[in-house]
Amino acid sequence: MWVPELVSNEELSSKPSRSKTQGDQMQYVITAKDLTKTYGDVTAVDGISFSVPAGEAFGLLGPNGAGKSTTMKMIGGVSQRTSGSLSIMGLDPESHGPEVRAHLGVVPQQDNLDEELKVRDNLLVYGRYFGLPMSYLRPKADELLEFAQLTDKAKSKVDALSGGMKRRLTIARSLINEPRILLLDEPTTGLDPQARHILWDRLFRLKEQGVTLILTTHYMDEAEQLCDRLIVVDKGRIMAEGSPASLIREYSTREVLELRFGSERNATIGAELEGIGERLETLPDRVLIYAHDGEAALEQVSARGLRPVTSLVRRSSLEDVFLRLTGRSLVD
Amino acid sequence: MSTLAESHNPGGHSVTEAARNRRFGPMYSRNVKAVIARGLMATKSSNWMVMLSGFFEPVLYLISMGVGLGAIVGAVQGPGGQEISYAAYIAPALLAVSAMNGAVYDSTWNVFFKMNFAKLYQGMLYTSLGPLDVAMGEIFLALLRGLLYATGFTAVMGIMGLITTPWAILMIPASVLIAFGFASFGMGITSFMKTFQQMDWINFVMLPMFLFSATFYPLSVYPQYIQWLIQAMPLWHGVELLRQISVGIFSPATAIHVGYYLVMIVLGVMLTAGRLRKLFLK
Numbered sequence: 001m002w003v004p005e006l007v008s009n010e011e012l013s014s015k016p017s018r019s020k021t022q023g024d025q026m027q028y029v030i031t032a033k034d035l036t037k038t039y040g041d042v043t044a045v046d047g048i049s050f051s052v053p054a055g056e057a058f059g060l061l062g063p064n065g066a067g068k069s070t071t072m073k074m075i076g077g078v079s080q081r082t083s084g085s086l087s088i089m090g091l092d093p094e095s096h097g098p099e100v101r102a103h104l105g106v107v108p109q110q111d112n113l114d115e116e117l118k119v120r121d122n123l124l125v126y127g128r129y130f131g132l133p134m135s136y137l138r139p140k141a142d143e144l145l146e147f148a149q150l151t152d153k154a155k156s157k158v159d160a161l162s163g164g165m166k167r168r169l170t171i172a173r174s175l176i177n178e179p180r181i182l183l184l185d186e187p188t189t190g191l192d193p194q195a196r197h198i199l200w201d202r203l204f205r206l207k208e209q210g211v212t213l214i215l216t217t218h219y220m221d222e223a224e225q226l227c228d229r230l231i232v233v234d235k236g237r238i239m240a241e242g243s244p245a246s247l248i249r250e251y252s253t254r255e256v257l258e259l260r261f262g263s264e265r266n267a268t269i270g271a272e273l274e275g276i277g278e279r280l281e282t283l284p285d286r287v288l289i290y291a292h293d294g295e296a297a298l299e300q301v302s303a304r305g306l307r308p309v310t311s312l313v314r315r316s317s318l319e320d321v322f323l324r325l326t327g328r329s330l331v332d
Numbered sequence: 333m334s335t336l337a338e339s340h341n342p343g344g345h346s347v348t349e350a351a352r353n354r355r356f357g358p359m360y361s362r363n364v365k366a367v368i369a370r371g372l373m374a375t376k377s378s379n380w381m382v383m384l385s386g387f388f389e390p391v392l393y394l395i396s397m398g399v400g401l402g403a404i405v406g407a408v409q410g411p412g413g414q415e416i417s418y419a420a421y422i423a424p425a426l427l428a429v430s431a432m433n434g435a436v437y438d439s440t441w442n443v444f445f446k447m448n449f450a451k452l453y454q455g456m457l458y459t460s461l462g463p464l465d466v467a468m469g470e471i472f473l474a475l476l477r478g479l480l481y482a483t484g485f486t487a488v489m490g491i492m493g494l495i496t497t498p499w500a501i502l503m504i505p506a507s508v509l510i511a512f513g514f515a516s517f518g519m520g521i522t523s524f525m526k527t528f529q530q531m532d533w534i535n536f537v538m539l540p541m542f543l544f545s546a547t548f549y550p551l552s553v554y555p556q557y558i559q560w561l562i563q564a565m566p567l568w569h570g571v572e573l574l575r576q577i578s579v580g581i582f583s584p585a586t587a588i589h590v591g592y593y594l595v596m597i598v599l600g601v602m603l604t605a606g607r608l609r610k611l612f613l614k
Contacts, residue, residue: 096356098460110451126365128366130460131361136347136348
């Protein structure tokens with residue numbers, strides 16, 4: 001598989017701001033401090049702070065309405081913050097919108113491709129918005145079409161593309177200016193599993209080339225696959241921060257035993273399961289027992305004479321972290 | 333691949349790097365031409381049926397009213413008191429109306445739709461473009477379209493034998509002036525609109541202005557206070573200006589008509605510029 005070289009190796013090694021520094025001197029491409037956004041009475045983002053070093057894949061994980069998209073819009077300088085400070089590549093996006101966005105590639109939650117233009121023209125025109133010359137854009141557009149596996153659709157209308165293709169075109173478009181930071185707002189929401197995997201693969205390649213990825217998602221598997229580090233956001237606040245593995249270690253057990261007793265029994269069975277595992281979580285459709293050894297916990301359940309309809313032992317995931325932190329599940 | 337990257341990187345300095353190093357304010361990146369280029373490309377590939385219908389509308393009015401109704405009306409008094417055909421009387425007025433309609437449509441409905449439904453501006457504003465680039469580009473496109481319509485309509489007037497003086501060619505730039513006045517205001521007004529119902533108010537203002545601004549008959553038919561009301565409205569000034577140009581007879585009022593539009597443009601641009609954040613950055 002052939003990949004466009006978005007950043008030449010030479011450039012990577014010669015620019016200190018580009019390379020991921022190991023050790024003491026971290027170069028942050030994004031720094032947010034007490035970032036707040038209110039819409040009337042509603043506080044969408046409530047004083048969040050975080051920093052992202054160059055080359056990292058950084059995730060904002062949270063349910064719908066947590067304030068992830070609002071945060072992304074403030075980073076892009078298309079939404080004004082209410083208070084707090086924000087620095088992108090050393091610039092304030094509010095006072096230097098066009099300059100900050102020259103560093104960014106943006107993949108919004110809903111595709112906003114130019115439906116009046118053909119597929120390839122979407123890339124060319126978008127590149128013109130950055131003030132890039134056609135002599136650069138023509139080969140770059142072909143390269144990105146190849147990257148997005150859309151070469152044979154170059155002359156198609158945007159309308160004719162499938163959901164996954166539109167998403168890939170939106171990502172290709174976001175790369176036209178060789179961004180240092182790629183903002184991805186729920187990049188795979190609404191895509192079928194195969195299309196998601198193709199997308200993840202593309203994003204991995206970009207990360208390998210040193211592009212900083214900022215992504216929001218409410219899919220824990222996506223966050224686990226792609227993110228080096230993430231913040232768990234709920235109601236505009238940061239609930240926890242760390243790598244997926246460290247968050248799971250800190251807020252959950254190694255394994256989880258999922259039991260289903262039928263919807264009426266689930267609610268009342270809690271007392272009878274007391275003492276098994278480290279922690280118990282009762283959901284409407286199932287009961288979760290957090291334990292280091294899930295199989296051993298299941299044996300204890302059987303030993304008490306309880307017969308669940310189904311039982312499943314699995315590894316802990318970010319879903320469990322979120323449940324622990326907020327008392328709610330991530331995808332309703 | 334690396335060869336490709338190098339070919340754009342003479343001396344290791346890529347064009348994208350250069351693009352990043354430009355410095356602008358928050359609203360404007362001196363790249364109006366990219367917005368214009370996009371508009372032309374989109375017109376080429378899709379909306380040109382819409383464009384054609386915009387051209388035919390005043391032509392159809394001219395034929396039905398000017399030729400049809402004109403047969404009953406006969407000759408009327410022109411700006412200088414001379415006798416002219418009814419078609420020659422209403423043709424410049426119809427041109428002014430079409431300049432108004434085109435500019436208002438482009439700067440209100442078109443902007444409203446692209447902003448709220450096609451999400452076009454949302455995409456543009458995630459690039460280096462600032463709101464001012466987008467606004468100026470859209471206004472320019474509206475004026476370009478107005479220029480094409482005005483040229484076409486003037487040609488039709490010529491073919492129908494309604495042009496009697498070389499001055500008439502000035503109707504084309506004057507139409508663009510009228511369109512500019514309406515377009516700059518229209519965009520500012522659109523920034524206050526949130527729903528379709530509110531957008532309908534625009535039509536509610538435009539239709540009476542079209543019918544009563546001395547378009548089809550002279551202002552003198554009205555009582556004095558109605559005359560004042562109409563003279564305060566922008567379309568009447570456009571109608572009178574083009575009517576004077578069409579016969580090449582000017583008066584001190586000509587300067588007032590032109591001045592009215594110049595003031596309107598200045599105020600409209602100020603309004604739109606002041607509302608840019610509300611218009612594009614939510």
